[in-house]
Amino acid sequence: MTICFELHPRLQQDCIAVGRFELCRLLMMDDCHYPWFILVPEIPDLRECYQLTEPQRGLLGEESSYLAENLARLYHADKMNIAAIGNLVQQLHIHHIVRYQTDNAWPAPVWGFVAATPYTGQQISEQLILLRNGLKHCRFD
Amino acid sequence: MTICFELHPRLQQDCIAVGRFELCRLLMMDDCHYPWFILVPEIPDLRECYQLTEPQRGLLGEESSYLAENLARLYHADKMNIAAIGNLVQQLHIHHIVRYQTDNAWPAPVWGFVAATPYTGQQISEQLILLRNGLKHCRFD
Numbered sequence: 555m556t557i558c559f560e561l562h563p564r565l566q567q568d569c570i571a572v573g574r575f576e577l578c579r580l581l582m583m584d585d586c587h588y589p590w591f592i593l594v595p596e597i598p599d600l601r602e603c604y605q606l607t608e609p610q611r612g613l614l615g616e617e618s619s620y621l622a623e624n625l626a627r628l629y630h631a632d633k634m635n636i637a638a639i640g641n642l643v644q645q646l647h648i649h650h651i652v653r654y655q656t657d658n659a660w661p662a663p664v665w666g667f668v669a670a671t672p673y674t675g676q677q678i679s680e681q682l683i684l685l686r687n688g689l690k691h692c693r694f695d
Numbered sequence: 696m697t698i699c700f701e702l703h704p705r706l707q708q709d710c711i712a713v714g715r716f717e718l719c720r721l722l723m724m725d726d727c728h729y730p731w732f733i734l735v736p737e738i739p740d741l742r743e744c745y746q747l748t749e750p751q752r753g754l755l756g757e758e759s760s761y762l763a764e765n766l767a768r769l770y771h772a773d774k775m776n777i778a779a780i781g782n783l784v785q786q787l788h789i790h791h792i793v794r795y796q797t798d799n800a801w802p803a804p805v806w807g808f809v810a811a812t813p814y815t816g817q818q819i820s821e822q823l824i825l826l827r828n829g830l831k832h833c834r835f836d
Contacts, residue, residue: 602775604764608757615756616749623745634743637778641794641802653782661782665804 559596562645568670570678572685573694575617577610580692581647582685585670586677588659589629589652593618600646603638618648620691625652628688635663700737703786709811711819713826714835716758718751721833722788723826726811727818729800730770730793734759741787744779759789761832766793769829776804 561579569581569592577597583590595606595614603611622634635651651664659667673681686694702720710722710733718738724731736747736755744752763775776792792805800808814822827835 602763602767603756603777604760604767606760611756611760612753615744615752619745619747619752622743626743626745633782635778635780635782636744637776637780637804639776639778639804641774641776641804663778663780663782663804663806665806 557598559598561594562643562647564643565592565594565645565647570673571695572682573689573692575620575692577613578617578648580621580689582678582681583670584672586673587668587671588657588664589625589631589681590664591621591625591650593621593648593650595646601640601644602646605646614648617691618650621650621689624689625650628684637663639665698739700739702735703784703788705784706733706735706786706788711814712836713823714830714833716761716833718754719758719789721762721830723819723822724811725813727814728809728812729798729805730766730772730822731805732762732766732791734762734789734791736787738787742781742785743787746787755789758832759791762791762830765830766791769825778804780806 565581569583572580572582574580578593578595581592583592606614618636622636626634629652631652632655633653635653637649640646653660706722709725711725713721713723719734719736722733724733747755759777763777767775770793772793773796774794776794778790781787794801
């Protein structure tokens with residue numbers, strides 16, 4: 555039993571820290587193929603959504619819905635893909651991926667399609683400005 | 696604008712009707728590779744979770760959580776995979792897939808891994824008995 559929440563090392567390695575909602579940490583996958591964001595509830599030893607309490611699940615649902623709606627608007631998504639997989643990284647994390655009919659995996663899900671290509675520093679700055687202006691309910695790091 | 700909810704023809708074709716929760720219809724994918732279930736909110740013209748009202752989202756979250764927890768228990772899952780993709784079938788539907796470290800796609804997500812193999816009639820009957828006994832909050836067809 556871990557007492558304190560610590561972000562899984564793999565998420566730390568593959569993602570850029572963006573900010574925090576009430577329950578979840580917001581990360582951006584360092585892969586310029588897709589606008590790809592991840593919510594991680596800041597609760598230790600969590601693997602499945604059903605291990606949350608009902609109020610926590612409500613909060614997660616609202617943060618996920620707020621994030622998905624605003625990502626769709628900011629990035630002009632054709633479709634949002636939302637998923638909790640976690641077969642490799644056991645810490646509960648929920649993918650929110652902006653999909654376009656023109657992206658290189660469409661219409662397949664993105665996993666395993668192409669290797670990640672990291673953003674440039676300039677691209678990261680641009681994304682963070684967009685998110686800062688567009689996600690008013692998020693506290694930014 | 697559709698007035699009445701109608702199940703998407705592709706879901707009708709690929710799945711077996713199981714039952715109903717308060718908000719969602721419960722389907723089983725006709726693929727014996729994985730215990731694979733789908734929740735479909737019975738609301739017309741719905742594509743993204745954020746188009747639901749907040750109470751509907753709460754209900755969907757609780758039905759999803761109940762289903763995932765009980766599938767994990769009934770099928771002795773190593774991991775539950777939960778996802779709303781919908782790039783091809785636009786009607787909002789949420790996959791709940793029981794995963795095992797020994798299944799043929801592990802640790803990858805299941806989509807596009809192997810073509811579906813339909814259950815036999817006998818296997819379908821066995822699944823429905825298991826679900827009827829294990830999902831007390833579901834109304835069975």
